[in-house]
Amino acid sequence: MAYSWDNRVAFVVRYLYDIDNNGYLDAHDFHCLALRTCVLEGKGDCSAARLQKYQHVMLSLWEEIAQLADFDKDGTITVEEFKQAVQNSCVGRKYEDFPQAMKAFIETNFRMIDINTDGVIGIEEYRYDCVQRMVLEDIKVIDDAFNSLLNDDDRRKGGLTLSRYQELFAQFLGDSSDNCQAIHLFGPLEL
Template sequence: MAYTWDNRVAFVVRYLYDIDNNGYLDAHDFQCLALRACVLEGKGDCSAARLQKSQHIMMSLWEEIAQLADFDKVPDYDGMISVDEFKQAVKNSCVGKKYEDFPQAMRAFIEANFRMIDINSDGVMGVEEYRYDCVQRMVVEEIKVIDDAFNSLLNDDDRKLGGLTLSRYQELFALFLGDTSEDCPAKHLFGPLEL
């Protein structure tokens, strides 16, 4: 049950977007995500130019999500996106689609997220970077569980390169959101999920 489509999308809300952990998405989450992205991508540096770029990406993503997902916005738009509203938006805009067909701001977020995970900026997310990303979000008792999850994502080309390139990460992210099967090949993209 941990890898159902519903649980995977709920994971995205809870661990990638709902930065203040209040159970719904709003503009505040994306303002905070912009700062997080700036600091992480800059390895601690947060120049005004980098922050402005991050703010543009994250606020564009928020506006796009709000447009796609806040179905109760008329006439009493509450400025908040529930998990169910987000799931419906993902179902409408991502299920069964390739990465290129995802909404533009979501693609920009996915690319920014990869750059945050790629700590050494070599263009490949290796096992160490994957581990680091996983343990920031979840409690895991054994490193083998994380390593097994990482290895399940790799194809032969990935193994030769030592991890996931941006294009491969994009492909897997599209599957994570767009493939509704419980045995989705990208189900471990963010590590071993819990219910």
């Protein structure tokens, strides 16, 4: 099922962390994530100071993930190792209880999606984020996914605030049911 916990966690590996698309995570992915984040957040600009900040964030994330998930200590993390680490560190937990480096990544990811930097991910920004990594032919599917995430407070604010995004991200990884509200956080998922 596209929205099973296993598929959601595999999605995180494939589309958020495995930048070089080789099927596993290693330090190279996180070096590349730092540059990608710097360029995207800077809308093309990549200052040395901001790049250094993101290198620190992403390499800290890699070190934390490696400590939690590189069970065989070979310097790479498979999807199965990552799933086991998420099971151990995130399932059944709130955002506040997530590993610190993962929280930093989630906050950075929010800032990358919030293109206009107004503190809210609106439908246009959500659409942009979805089409960057998925092949989709109908905008309605994306819009329906976005609208399924929103509660009344989100609708009043025009989308997802950082605190709401954090809450949904924690559900996406930490709720093992196939129908939690956060299943569409990254758009309509495929198997």
